[in-house]
């Protein structure tokens with residue numbers, strides 16, 4: 001049976017650095033341990049699966065059984081002339097997985113370098129950055145279904161991926177413990193350099209002959225310069241999703257706010273950077289006590305030391321209200337409030 005501790009501090013286990021205690025806490029190292037979960041007295045408290053804690057905001061003690069996913073490892077399953085199929089444990093660190101691929105010339109995840117968190121959380125919100133999403137390389141997700149008490153393997157299509165979304169945030173929310181993911185990576189790279197400042201950074205780096213290592217390095221350099229390091233200032237990256245609005249709505253907004261940025265999507269929608277709207281509402285650099293909005297990134301809410309999760313949650317509501325009031329757009333949180 002899993003060793004279970006009580007009253008465990010989660011402060012070192014969430015990138016916001018919020019103090020909160022787990023009523024029960026266990027580390028999950030092997031997927032077989034899930035089969036006997038129900039026999040544990042802590043099961044009655046309800047489960048909360050924790051990865052790297054980089055997409056959650058803890059607003060108080062967690063009165064549940066926190067299952068910290070530590071199932072590690074990366075294995076080569078199969079390869080042909082074009083592709084390689086890799087298995088990775090859900091508890092493996094995402095960036096280590098990316099570096100593993102980059103070092104071996106397996107292309108597809110280099111644009112997702114330096115995203116904090118674990119492999120198992122990548123399918124949950126279909127992590128994405130610089131024009132690439134996890135769904136582009138995910139072949140299969142294996143999870144333990146708490147309702148059926150069985151292991152299930154979902155194909156990419158079964159996962160119903162969307163923008164920062166999947167079935168694991170929908171109908172399977174709270175029901176699936178992801179134990180591993182199979183990725184299909186390319187031996188013949190297709191470079192994605194048109195998003196963000198990747199091209200400019202490659203120029204600064206003096207790159208003439210492009211490789212996935214160069215792209216990964218460029219992304220690491222850009223992210224390190226742009227995003228606050230959670231080791232220094234507590235944060236969970238982008239707090240809100242970028243809203244997608246019908247093109248006609250975007251044109252109306254553009255007539256009213258000529259500088260509003262917009263990125264055309266497939267179909268008839270345009271993505272508007274939430275950070276731009278938050279900045280227009282005057283929130284960028286806002287600070288109260290130990291919490292606020294980052295001075296350079298309006299999309300990132302921060303804990304300067306001893307902030308309370310509840311204060312940051314309240315601030316997020318105020319920000320959503322002011323964006324709604326000014327632009328008529330309802331922002332959605334990307335970070336999960338616990």
Ligand SMILES: Cc1cc2nc3c(=O)[nH]c(=O)nc-3n(C[C@H](O)[C@H](O)[C@H](O)COP(=O)(O)OP(=O)(O)OC[C@H]3O[C@@H](n4cnc5c(N)ncnc54)[C@H](O)[C@@H]3O)c2cc1C
Nearest residue numbers: 049051052053054055116117118120121127128178236237
């Ligand atoms: C500085 C910074 C930059 C970031 N940049 C990006 C970015 O560019 N793009 C992006 O998409 N995200 C970004 N994020 C958000 C975050 O890194 C990702 O969402 C990441 O996938 C979260 O992983 P985690 O292991 O920390 O998940 P956690 O925060 O531990 O958990 C998040 C949710 O997933 C659930 N969960 C975690 N693991 C499992 C599992 N094995 N089975 C079932 N449920 C599970 C948890 O219960 C919780 O609901 C950033 C965060 C930070 C701090």
